[in-house]
Amino acid sequence: xxxxxxxxxxxxxxxxxxxxxxxxxxxxxxxxxxxxxxxxxxxxxxxxxxxxxxxxxxxxxxxxxxxxxxxxxxxxxxxxxxxxxxxxxxxxxxxxxxxxxxxxxxxxxxxxxxxxxxxxxxxxxxxxxxxxxxxxxxxxxxxxxxxxxxxxxxxxxxxxxxxxxxxxxxxxxxxxxxxxxxxxxxxxxxxxxxxxxxxxxxxxxxxxxxxxxxxxxxxxxxxxxxxxxxxxxxxxxxxxxxxxxxxxxxxxxxxxxxxxxxxxxxxxxxxxxxxxxxxxxxxxxxxxxxxxxxxxxxxxxxxxxxxxxxxxxxxxxxxxxxxxxxxxxxxxxxxxxxxxxxxxxxxxxxxxxxxxxxxxxxxxxxxxxxxxxxxxxxxxxxxx
Amino acid sequence: xxxxxxxxxxxxxxxxxxxxxxxxxxxxxxxxxxxxxxxxxxxxxxxxxxxxxxxxxxxxxxxxxxxxxxxxxxxxxxxxxxxxxxxxxxxxxxxxxxxxxxxxxxxxxxxxxxxxxxxxxxxxxxxxxxxxxxxxxxxxxxxxxxxxxxxxxxxxxxxxxxxxxxxxxxxxxxxxxxxxxxxxxxxxxxxxxxxxxxxxxxxxxxxxxxxxxxxxxxxxxxxxxxxxxxxxxxxxxxxxxxxxxxxxxxxxxxxxxxxxxxxxxxxxxxxxxxxxxxxxxxxxxxxxxxxxxxxxxxxxxxxxxxxxxxxxxxxxxxxxxxxxx
Numbered sequence: 001x002x003x004x005x006x007x008x009x010x011x012x013x014x015x016x017x018x019x020x021x022x023x024x025x026x027x028x029x030x031x032x033x034x035x036x037x038x039x040x041x042x043x044x045x046x047x048x049x050x051x052x053x054x055x056x057x058x059x060x061x062x063x064x065x066x067x068x069x070x071x072x073x074x075x076x077x078x079x080x081x082x083x084x085x086x087x088x089x090x091x092x093x094x095x096x097x098x099x100x101x102x103x104x105x106x107x108x109x110x111x112x113x114x115x116x117x118x119x120x121x122x123x124x125x126x127x128x129x130x131x132x133x134x135x136x137x138x139x140x141x142x143x144x145x146x147x148x149x150x151x152x153x154x155x156x157x158x159x160x161x162x163x164x165x166x167x168x169x170x171x172x173x174x175x176x177x178x179x180x181x182x183x184x185x186x187x188x189x190x191x192x193x194x195x196x197x198x199x200x201x202x203x204x205x206x207x208x209x210x211x212x213x214x215x216x217x218x219x220x221x222x223x224x225x226x227x228x229x230x231x232x233x234x235x236x237x238x239x240x241x242x243x244x245x246x247x248x249x250x251x252x253x254x255x256x257x258x259x260x261x262x263x264x265x266x267x268x269x270x271x272x273x274x275x276x277x278x279x280x281x282x283x284x285x286x287x288x289x290x291x292x293x294x295x296x297x298x299x300x301x302x303x304x305x306x307x308x309x310x311x312x313x314x315x316x317x318x319x320x321x322x323x324x325x326x327x328x329x330x331x332x333x334x335x336x337x338x339x340x341x342x343x344x345x346x347x348x349x350x351x352x353x354x355x356x357x358x359x360x361x362x363x364x365x366x367x368x369x370x371x372x373x374x375x376x377x378x379x380x381x382x383x384x
Numbered sequence: 385x386x387x388x389x390x391x392x393x394x395x396x397x398x399x400x401x402x403x404x405x406x407x408x409x410x411x412x413x414x415x416x417x418x419x420x421x422x423x424x425x426x427x428x429x430x431x432x433x434x435x436x437x438x439x440x441x442x443x444x445x446x447x448x449x450x451x452x453x454x455x456x457x458x459x460x461x462x463x464x465x466x467x468x469x470x471x472x473x474x475x476x477x478x479x480x481x482x483x484x485x486x487x488x489x490x491x492x493x494x495x496x497x498x499x500x501x502x503x504x505x506x507x508x509x510x511x512x513x514x515x516x517x518x519x520x521x522x523x524x525x526x527x528x529x530x531x532x533x534x535x536x537x538x539x540x541x542x543x544x545x546x547x548x549x550x551x552x553x554x555x556x557x558x559x560x561x562x563x564x565x566x567x568x569x570x571x572x573x574x575x576x577x578x579x580x581x582x583x584x585x586x587x588x589x590x591x592x593x594x595x596x597x598x599x600x601x602x603x604x605x606x607x608x609x610x611x612x613x614x615x616x617x618x619x620x621x622x623x624x625x626x627x628x629x630x631x632x633x634x635x636x637x638x639x640x641x642x643x644x645x646x647x648x649x650x651x652x653x654x655x656x657x658x659x660x661x662x663x664x665x666x667x668x669x670x671x672x673x674x675x676x677x678x679x680x681x682x683x684x685x686x687x688x689x690x691x692x693x694x695x696x697x698x699x700x701x702x703x704x705x706x707x708x709x
Contacts, residue, residue, distance in 0.1 A: 021475040024468060050471035054464060055502030062461035062499065066432070066468025069455050072475050074468075092458055196430050196453040196469060198481060203448035205456035207440060 005175050007168035010138040011077060011103045012037035013175075014145025016047045017183040018101075021072035024052040024063035029115045030169040031079040031105045038077075057082035061089035061102075068098040069204055071195030073149060076100070079165065080107035080121045087125065090158075094129025095220065096205055099152030099159075099190070101145065102130075106265060106316075107165040108351040116352020117164040119265060119317040123293075123325040129220060131155065131227050132293040134264040135163040138173040143244060146178070150187055150234045155227040157220075164316075165352065167266040178242055186241050224295045231292060248292040248300055253279060257286030259367055260305055262313040262330055264290045267348070267355050271314070274360035285364055290326060301333050305341060312344045312367050314360070315377070323347060323377035344370075345377035353381065395577045398423040401451045408441045411606025413596035413613060414515045415441055416570045418450070418486070421513065424580025427452060429482045430473070432466045434496060435459040436488035437522040438515075460495040462487040463503035466510040474509075482511055482584055489516040489530035493551050504560035507588040514553065514591075517598035525601045532621075533678050534661070534670030536603070545669055549681060554593055558627060563588040566626035566648075569595040571614035575624060575648050586628075595622045603665020612663050617649055619660035620686040624649035625693065645692040657682050 005013070011034050015023065023042065025035045041047035050067075054060045057078050064074040078086065083104050093100050108118035122132060131151065135141045141163050148159040163169065194202060208216070228248055235246040253275055254260055263271050268289045278285045288304050305311050311334070315324020322328055327345030334340045344367045349355040363380055401422040408415040414437055422429070431454045433439055439456060443449045457465040462485035470483045487496055492514035503510060519537045520526040526539040529551045540546040557565050564586045568576040576594075583590045595616055597609035604612055616622040624647070631642030657679040661667040 022468065022471045024471075050475055052464075052467055052471055052508075053506065054467075055498060055505075059461065059464040059499045059502055062457065062464045063468035063471070065457065065461075066455065066465040067472040067475075068468075070430075070469045070472030070476070072472040074472075088458055089461065196455060196472075198428050198430075198453065198478070201451060201453045203442070203445075203450070203454040203456075206442060206445050206448065206454070207456075208445040212445060 002174055002176050004172045005138060006033070006170055006172050007138045007141050007163055008033040008105070008170070009037055010142035010175055011145055012041065013177055014142045015075050016041055017178060017180055018146055018149045018187055019073065019189070020047070020049050020075045022050050022052065022064060022067035022074045023076065024054050024060045024067070024074070025076050025078065026054055026057045026060050026082060028057070028079045028082040030107060030165045031077050031082070031103075034077045034103065057085040058089060061086040061093065064100050065089060065093050065096060065098060068093070068100050069096065069196055071190070071192045071197070073190045074100050075102070077103040077105075079105040080109055083121045083125060084109065087128070090125055090128040090130060093158045097156040097220070099149070099156055101148045101152055102158065102160045103145065104160055104162045105165050105169045106162050114351045115165060117167055117266070117316065117349065118351050119162065119315075122160060122162045123317040124319070125160070126294055126325065129157065129224065130294060131157055131159045131224070133159065133161045133291055134293060135161060135168070135291075136266060136268045136289060138168055138171070139175045139244070140246070141168060142175055142177065143238065143242070143246065146183055146187055147234050147238055147246070151227065151231050153190055154230045154234070155223055157224060157227060162265070164266045182241055186238060228292065228295050228297050246291065248297040249304065250289040250291060251304055252287040252289065254286035254288065254304060256284055257308055258284040259310045259312065259364060260286045260288050260308055261360065261364065262288045262290060262305070262311060262326065264293070264326060265316065267314055267316060267360075270355055270357050271360045273357040274364065277357065277361060278364060283364070283368065293326070296329060296333060298333050301330065302337060305330070305334060306337050307339060308341050310344060310367055311341045312346060312363060314346045314348050314355075314363065316349045316355070318347055318350060327377055342372060344373045346380050347377045348380040355381070392574055392577060395420075395423060395573065399427065401427065403449045403451060405443055405447065405449045406441050407443060408437070409598070409600055409606070411597065411599040411604075411609035412437070412441070413570050413598065413609055414438060414517065417515050417576070417594050417596055420570065420573050420576045421484075421580045422450070422452070424577045425482055425484065425584060428480055429484055430455070430469055432457055432462055432469065432483065432485045434462040434485070434487050434491045435522075436491050437517070438486060438488075440522065459491055461499055462491055462496050463510065463512055464499040466512070467503045467506070467508040470508055470510050484511040484513060486513050486515065488522070489514060489518060490520045490528045492516070493530040493553055494528050501560065504557060504562050504589045504591070507562065509587050509589070511583050511590045511592070513594060515594045515596040517596045517601055518550070519598075519601050521598045521601040534667050534674045536666045536669055537601075542669055547674070557591040560589070561629060562591055563629045564590040564626070565593075566591075567593045567595070567622065567624050569613050569617065569622065569624065570597070571610050571617060572624055572649055579626065601666065604663065608663070615655060615660045615663060618651045618653055619655040619657055620651060620682050621657055621660055623647060623686060623689055625689060645689065647689060647693045
């Protein structure tokens, strides 16, 4: 059924449709309305789940680690500082191979206090072992929650899906909310191979020496790599049931492109407009929207970006002393290729600074008129 | 002459859930405590262990000495991890399973107090046990906020003596209005066993504070660890008591709030704080003035306790005596 809902409600609906059993979360702007909506759903019985109203995000993640180890589908949501506070337990959740799903509203990190869109929070969690999916629209947010559980329970790795503060979290869009029967057919109940079980007692997460730890992490890495293929399969089956197509990344007008812009999150929508306008002027420009950030879909990125002249990566995040995270990862991925393109890393829109179609057009025109990047990265729209 | 105790027969016949192979030090109170606790709790128990001595004691992968499900969790998350597991077991329809967090004093008094406070305020149906050996013993004896005044640790070395009194964790927990709080120690196994047996039937957050002797950290002979722990209670440094929130009202025919303090063990001989401290190498640098202050604090706390217990009309010497829960 089509409804007009905000991004945060899209998450709540996704959680409800996924028949989550334990939710634990702590309020933080702009994620708070997810917590409110889920509280109401649990209170009214709309969602048959236990909601643990914890005293911090660190505890929120620890609670779902406990619940998930006990073998039930578990969910949490957060943003910015909250995600950073979870950091220790994020590593734990992945290392414990728990299929937890987390929705993160991408928001800037303090100081100073800034509640607007910025992806530094989730990008800086890239080494925790979590699968990460970036969303562009509220429909994609809802669908991604449901697909995230399928992926997590197949790969036995936690999945974080992210979307931009306010641009999606508090913006209403038309969303086709799936029927529960369809979701049930797509996402069966969670049947873990191992869990805390009185009849079959096991120990989880104990002391492990150098003779085992290394291999355990290697297996985790291999499984993370395989998650890419799993996700493609999940997307395929999702499309068969719901008629909406998703992939590890999405290409837009890339067929004969000489320049491809790489984006994540809502800057993608703006870039689509910019690409269309430049195409009208005869400029061969395309777009690659990054959805899956971990594992890095290496071969796919190489296939899309490998044989063109110029690649622009727009990062709404910053690792100070280097630049944008995605930019450096795209460069690293393309480096071994013989005919690798020139990569133009760009940082834009930090802390919710607006990035309009004209900004992206400006960035692309800069790329078209320079054989090599003049600044690495280029900080677009910086006030002098 | 030491008084002999009647050990409940069940203590000898209950199934042994702790198997040989523990990696603990000689005379470790925490190991014996787990054995007793598990006898009281029985098989339908999940154990949650944050970073503490027991992370090691239990055994190295792929072995475990505990014959119930166990989960190891980050240092500061014992209570809330138990809350998450509780929620999941409730969702699974296994409400009778006891979820026990088993943490040291560092994980309870210091780094874990936030999540413990959260779980207690929500009154999550978990059992939280702090085995308190009065310092970070697993990492090699560093001061915690449970370390008593004057105790030597590697971070309170000579010249930097600990002057701050130990946190009153029992009153902190009671300030959360939890349904049950008790102290116990391996020196009174019968009392401890009864308390762990009882908590299975109390809904909400239960907190048990165990004084847990640590021979390397306390600088004592391992063969004396139980004896010295007993002296802590005899000297009133560590009273053995329990507090429950709810009582049955005959008038109203239901449970109602009715705080009740019960002292389970009254000291059977006169012993000063100084005599207790003199048994342990860790108190070598304590000053006479400090001992005097500690004694005053011990006396005041004991008097308060007796007043509260007598006020509720109970003077029980029966270990684990309050059965009106």
